[in-house]
Amino acid sequence: MKAVYRQIGFKAGFLAPAVGIFVVFFIYPILQTLHVSLYRWGGLSPDMDWVGLDNFRNLLFHDPIFWKAVSNNLFFLIVFPIITLVLSLFFASVFARRFRGSTLLSSVYFFPALISWVAISILWSFIYHPSIGILNSLLAGIGLEGLARTWLADPAVVLGAVAAPLIWRNVGFYMVMFVAAIRNIPPEYHESALIDGASRWTIFRHITLPLIWEVVSVAVVFMVVNAFLAFDLVWIMTQGGPSRHSEILTTYFYRKAFIEFQMGYATAMAVLLFIGVLTVSLLLRRFMQRETVEY
Amino acid sequence: MKRAKNAVVRLFLAMAVVCLLSAGAAAETIELEVAVFDGAFGTDFFEYVAREYEEMHPNVEVTIQGSPEIGIVLRPRFLQGNPPDVTWLVREGITNAELLRADLIHPITEAMHSPAYFQEDKKWKETIMPGTLRTLTDGSDEIWGVSLDLLTWNMWYNPQMFEEYGWEPPQTFADLMALGDEIRQEGIVPIALQGQIADYNIYWVMQFIQRQAGMDALNSVLNLEEGAWLQDGVLEAVRKFRMLKDEGFFQSGAMGMDHMEAQTQFVMGDAAMVANGSWMPAEMGGIAPDDFEMVPFQYPKFEDGVGDPNALNVMDAEKWIVPRDADHPEQAVDFLKFLTSKPMAQEFVQQKDAMTTVVGANVDLSEELQIMADMVEEADRTFTHVPIQGWYPEWFGTWADNTTSLLLGELDPEDYVEVMETASERTREDPNVELFEVDF
Numbered sequence: 146m147k148a149v150y151r152q153i154g155f156k157a158g159f160l161a162p163a164v165g166i167f168v169v170f171f172i173y174p175i176l177q178t179l180h181v182s183l184y185r186w187g188g189l190s191p192d193m194d195w196v197g198l199d200n201f202r203n204l205l206f207h208d209p210i211f212w213k214a215v216s217n218n219l220f221f222l223i224v225f226p227i228i229t230l231v232l233s234l235f236f237a238s239v240f241a242r243r244f245r246g247s248t249l250l251s252s253v254y255f256f257p258a259l260i261s262w263v264a265i266s267i268l269w270s271f272i273y274h275p276s277i278g279i280l281n282s283l284l285a286g287i288g289l290e291g292l293a294r295t296w297l298a299d300p301a302v303v304l305g306a307v308a309a310p311l312i313w314r315n316v317g318f319y320m321v322m323f324v325a326a327i328r329n330i331p332p333e334y335h336e337s338a339l340i341d342g343a344s345r346w347t348i349f350r351h352i353t354l355p356l357i358w359e360v361v362s363v364a365v366v367f368m369v370v371n372a373f374l375a376f377d378l379v380w381i382m383t384q385g386g387p388s389r390h391s392e393i394l395t396t397y398f399y400r401k402a403f404i405e406f407q408m409g410y411a412t413a414m415a416v417l418l419f420i421g422v423l424t425v426s427l428l429l430r431r432f433m434q435r436e437t438v439e440y
Numbered sequence: 441m442k443r444a445k446n447a448v449v450r451l452f453l454a455m456a457v458v459c460l461l462s463a464g465a466a467a468e469t470i471e472l473e474v475a476v477f478d479g480a481f482g483t484d485f486f487e488y489v490a491r492e493y494e495e496m497h498p499n500v501e502v503t504i505q506g507s508p509e510i511g512i513v514l515r516p517r518f519l520q521g522n523p524p525d526v527t528w529l530v531r532e533g534i535t536n537a538e539l540l541r542a543d544l545i546h547p548i549t550e551a552m553h554s555p556a557y558f559q560e561d562k563k564w565k566e567t568i569m570p571g572t573l574r575t576l577t578d579g580s581d582e583i584w585g586v587s588l589d590l591l592t593w594n595m596w597y598n599p600q601m602f603e604e605y606g607w608e609p610p611q612t613f614a615d616l617m618a619l620g621d622e623i624r625q626e627g628i629v630p631i632a633l634q635g636q637i638a639d640y641n642i643y644w645v646m647q648f649i650q651r652q653a654g655m656d657a658l659n660s661v662l663n664l665e666e667g668a669w670l671q672d673g674v675l676e677a678v679r680k681f682r683m684l685k686d687e688g689f690f691q692s693g694a695m696g697m698d699h700m701e702a703q704t705q706f707v708m709g710d711a712a713m714v715a716n717g718s719w720m721p722a723e724m725g726g727i728a729p730d731d732f733e734m735v736p737f738q739y740p741k742f743e744d745g746v747g748d749p750n751a752l753n754v755m756d757a758e759k760w761i762v763p764r765d766a767d768h769p770e771q772a773v774d775f776l777k778f779l780t781s782k783p784m785a786q787e788f789v790q791q792k793d794a795m796t797t798v799v800g801a802n803v804d805l806s807e808e809l810q811i812m813a814d815m816v817e818e819a820d821r822t823f824t825h826v827p828i829q830g831w832y833p834e835w836f837g838t839w840a841d842n843t844t845s846l847l848l849g850e851l852d853p854e855d856y857v858e859v860m861e862t863a864s865e866r867t868r869e870d871p872n873v874e875l876f877e878v879d880f
Contacts (some may be wrong), residue, residue, distance in 0.1 A: 185872065186535075187538055187541060187542050188515075188519075189515070189518050189519060189534065189539060189542045189544060190518075190519070190542040190543070190544055191519070191521075192542070222604035224751075273696070274696070274701070275692060275693020275694075275696045276691070276692070276693055276698065277696075295692075295694075295695055296696065297636075297696045298635065298636065298693070298695035298696035298848070298850075299696075300848065300850065324548055386636065386638070386841075386844060387635075387636075387695055387844045387848060388638075388841040388842070388843075388844040388845045388848065400837070403533075404833060404837070405833040405834050405837065406535075406538045406541075407834075408834065421769055435750040438473065
């Protein structure tokens with residue numbers, strides 16, 4: 146009996162630091178956030194006014210900008226994972242077959258993932274710049290000047306313009322993940338399918354994809370979380386503008402918390418965001434769950 | 441032997457007394473912590489003031505703490521109730537309005553009625569431009585802070601370009617329209633607009649409302665009064681502003697350009713005019729070609745308007761304040777009085793080539809600043825958005841958004857005044873918003 150206790154104590158000793166850090170830096174802030182969301186608080190003095198669920202009520206029923214931010218986030222949530230997934234899977238299936246220059250090319254595609262979001266945001270702001278931007282010059286160069294516009298200030302295109310660098314940076318990253326997964330598949334499967342006369346698409350659809358499904362489903366959850374939490378990119382490129390056309394939940398949260406000093410209200414938004422991310426991630430995991438194929 | 445022993449005892453006693461005395465003196469030393477925004481002015485001038493102050497007050501030690509993100513640095517200290525003795529906050533992190541709302545500022549009203557430094561015959565209050573003392577207010581008679589530098593918001597033109605083409609800075613709105621047309625025909629942008637910085641667009645609207653409908657109309661708009669936006673003059677002012685966009689007076693892609701990008705167009709000679717603050721030479725000095733000149737001028741008068749033709753948007757920089765929980769509030773207020781004394785302010789003007797709110801200290805200014813100082817002198821009335829932005833941040837944000845929409849063509853002037861009227865009503869009737877009043 147004593148030995149069992151000793152063993153438990155031994156394990157607990159090893160676990161304690163990790164659990165301690167998790168509780169202090171994750172669990173406690175989450176509980177604190179829940180607490181603050183029930184108050185009206187400017188964030189500067191210890192005085193907080195209890196308002197119960199008022200912050201949530203106002204957000205959900207009286208705040209059109211909140212809903213605008215939600216719909217913009219939904220745009221990201223749909224467009225970003227779909228395009229990123231399609232492109233990264235395509236490039237992964239190309240680069241998984243080793244050929245001359247494949248390593249170099251895949252490194253080129255992976256390169257954006259090494260650049261910080263701040264640098265990427267500034268870089269793309271220059272690409273979109275109305276007078277010196279390469280995009281408008283390029284369009285003019287190929288005779289499509291009619292398509293040139295003020296990309297980051299045109300309500301019709303601003304969301305897409307902000308989503309593009311998000312996709313650009315992530316495609317390479319997920320591609321590398323998928324390449325590693327595809328290369329783990331025993332080559333005999335592909336070879337026998339080829340001998341049986343299967344087309345490349347059939348092989349991808351019925352062999353490659355099912356065998357890397359676990360990796361894909363984890364990647365999709367990551368993409369969804371990224372789509373929800375993208376902040377730096379939007380804040381640096383547009384600050385949610387023009388006129389809130391690219392406002393997303395995280396930028397709106399920042400505005401409420403640190404510009405308008407409505408800390409309680411902003412925190413309520415953070416709670417809703419947390420619930421949203423958690424729900425969508427769990428649903429996706431459940432929806433994408435399939436029996437793992439062993440090989 | 442006994443004598444030697446006595447001598448040792450005496451020496452010991454003497455040393456003990458010296459130690460005690462010095463310890464006593466040390467205990468009386470007041471350590472004043474002054475936290476400032478380390479921006480365009482740096483911190484060297486404030487260090488200079490600190491040393492001068494220490495010379496006059498040997499029992500005070502002043503430490504200057506500077507940071508470009510001073511608000512963010514100090515935020516946790518305000519929360520802990522452990523702020524510095526004096527702060528000068530600029531940019532994000534904390535605003536004075538927020539501190540005032542949270543009752544975290546020590547009033548300086550009493551000291552304002554005490555004699556000024558180096559001008560004993562005057563009260564401190566009488567040595568500061570009066571309008572600037574009322575821009576950080578909770579509606580009571582208390583004075584909460586004082587500013588050292590004075591900022592104006594006006595228009596600028598490129599004198600070399602104007603001379604080359606034989607143009608004159610526009611005096612009236614009609615002049616502006618005619619000149620804009622002429623400039624455009626030369627393939628030059630008449631006005632560089634910092635469209636992405638929505639606040640800057642608001643300054644245009646404020647001045648246009650004042651020029652067209654008068655200061656009372658502007659006051660009613662800023663005081664969220666019922667029907668304020670629906671006044672004919674206000675609508676006409678908005679129409680005139682929108683006209684500049686419709687006539688193509690702003691550069692293409694203006695709404696996607698921030699202040700630096702738009703102002704670069706001006707200093708590179710692609711645009712003939714721009715509206716910007718008195719900090720323009722400092723801000724663009726590093727980018728403008730060496731021989732580039734810029735000259736400030738007032739927004740044009742409106743021939744059909746009832747407003748004050750000289751009224752000036754005095755931006756009024758952020759205030760220097762003493763936090764409520766400062767360790768040495770009395771000494772801190774005294775330091776502020778010293779900082780804004782005439783000799784220190786004159787030194788500031790000389791060292792930093794900037795204007796000050798201290799009466800009579802704006803002397804030996806550079807040419808551009810002198811023009812602006814004259815504008816301030818000529819202006820019978822001044823106005824500013826500063827307290828409004830602090831009191832109603834959400835409403836101000838809505839104003840910024842709607843002004844962007846006006847310039848993007850999403851809102852017509854008629855829709856614009858309607859949505860702004862609704863926004864004012866919403867804020868006015870919000871039980872969580874405390875209403876204040878300005879009277880510019």
